[in-house]
Amino acid sequence: MTTKPIALTLGLALLAGCSAVKKSTIRPDYEQVDKQRVKRLAVVTQPLPDGQQAVGDLWSLIARQYVNQNRDFLVKEHAATSGPLDDAGIQALCVNGIEGVLWLHPQVKRTQNGAEAAVQARLVRCGDGEDVWSAEAGGSWESQDPKFRERTEQYISQFGPSVEPYVVPSYKLLMATLNTLPNPQLTEQDIDEKIELGE
Structure with missing residues (x-):
């Protein structure tokens, strides 16, 4: 008789605990406005997670690949920088057909067995x-997972062993975050271009 309420409570608690x-x-x-206009993106991670260039590069590549594979955007470029990123810096990334910049602003701290990670993410319209x-x-x-x-x-073979403790926490955080992105409307030409990206 009490199984259903307990199961429901447990299920809700698990859902609440899993939401990053x-x-x-x-x-x-x-x-x-943007569903038809903002399709081609550049990803930038700034500041560097835990002050490490390799981890910043890891974040930007994870985001690029994840968005290209799981959303309808076409991510063409990715970068990571320690320097400040202001409006002019964002607009400087709006070249070669880039229509929007996906800016990841991370906070990462190593723990004994992993990492605590947070992100403020913005998709900024070029122009x-x-x-x-x-x-x-x-x-x-x-x-470890x-x-x-x-x-x-x-990712270790690409960026070196220093990124190992960051891969799983970064991927899980970015996956949850980027799943909330909207999907733009692609034309047939856009779809062909996305296929050519090969990611």
């Missing part, structure tokens, strides 16, 4: 610098 995303917003006029989407997320994850073994090895 604290807040996510999309412009109210997204459907009319006028208006936010199209934003999200805040955070959590703490262990560095058998489901991510192959992915971790791939």
Whole structure:
């Protein structure tokens, strides 16, 4: 008799505990304005997570690959920088057909078995610098997860062993955050271009 309420309470507690995303917003006029206009993106991570260039590069690549594979955007460029990023810096990334900049502002701290990570993410429209989407997320994850073994090895070979403790926490945080991005409307030409990206 009491099994259903207990199961429901447990299920709700698990859902609440798993949610890394604290807040996510999309412009109210997204459907009319940006859905057809902001498709080609550059990703920038600034400041560097835990002060490390390799971890910043890891974050930007994870975001690029994840968005290209799981959202309808076309992420063409990615970078990580320690320097300040202001409106002029964002607009400087708006070249070669880039229509928006996905700015990841991380806070990362190593723990004994993993990392505590948080991100403030913004999708900024090129031209006028208006936010199209934003999200805040955070959590703490262990560095070891058998489901991510192959992915971790791939990133270690690309960025070096210093990124190993950051791969799983970074991926889990970014996956949850980037899943709240809206999807733009692609034309047939856009779809062909996305296929050519090969990610």
